[in-house]
Amino acid sequence: MTPPKDRSRTDKRERILAAAVKVFAERGFYNAKVSQVAAEAGVADGTIYLYFKNKDDLLISAFEDRMSWINSRLTNELETRQPPVDRLRRFFAMHLLLAVHSRDLAEFITVELRQSARFIKEYKNPKFAEYLNILRGLIVEGQQQGAFRRDVDARIVTRALFGMLDEVMLTLVLSRKTPTEEQVAFYVDQLEKVVLQGLLLNPDAS
């Protein structure tokens, strides 16, 4: 359902989506009620249904909207002449910094994404696919330029790296205190050491 394009309606839709992210993150999708989203957004319950069919539609719309925002930030920030390895580092940092700057959103994505992908079987999750494509593009480019090893499948590497980032972000999100940028920088450094340089001290001997 696309709402009319005039400004106040767009703002209201945006407010409802932001409220949905917050309420779903706090209460979990299944426990959250549409009326709680309405209260958080400062609109009447019925107003939600002018924009969204039901709670599932609200979840998917909120997810797609936020992923679009994340994807466009990634695309903008990474579209430089930097070498792929630096862009990959930046990708790691941008992913994990969500836990610092948009904790509700980070929690929404780490906790609700998997569940939602599961229960709505027909939902293909195009924005998440786009996100993975950005990451995969970096790997492929690095392979083509001779920076990254070519004896690995970029698709598998992409899933592995996403899983790693997602799990580390989950631990950041579930920790009592909001992490600082310095803490995130430390995590990024750790992950780089593992996946760029490798755990083995003497790879040739293995």
Next chain:
Amino acid sequence: MTPPKDRSRTDKRERILAAAVKVFAERGFYNAKVSQVAAEAGVADGTIYLYFKNKDDLLISAFEDRMSWINSRLTNELETRQPPVDRLRRFFAMHLLLAVHSRDLAEFITVELRQSARFIKEYKNPKFAEYLNILRGLIVEGQQQGAFRRDVDARIVTRALFGMLDEVMLTLVLSRKTPTEEQVAFYVDQLEKVVLQGLLLNPDAS
């Protein structure tokens, strides 16, 4: 709730737990009904409540029971005189082979674990902690023996590796066909190349 220890009751409890894994994996925890678990186990609905307080208790018990089984298999198989790097490879393989040999269980763990850890705030998930400890022990031992780099925190590496395995297992579990052992071996090889040897072709230059 601990059921009486006589054999037939133990068997019945075990049958209910196996049914719970299957039904939760197929329908998702929130959609699954206790009566469906009872039907799958071939017991009366009320029987479930002789062993488990409610659906949450059933989920936690099924999870703990299966993780105990996984942990003891890991401990047994990895308790050899092999070098840490070989044991880490074996750990990767055993994790991902769940998707081949126990697909319901693999789906239950990848999809329900995160959700359940979230909605039951007071549940500390001791069996999952034990699982992570086994993995962390391998990393620490490898660091002590000079096989793995020491400038990374074993706890962070553990979470990163678990996230990677978990995400890759999710893609295996959600694929239409049950993967073969050969496919899993290929994935293990790919992951090893990334996290043991590292993505960078020329780490010194970075």
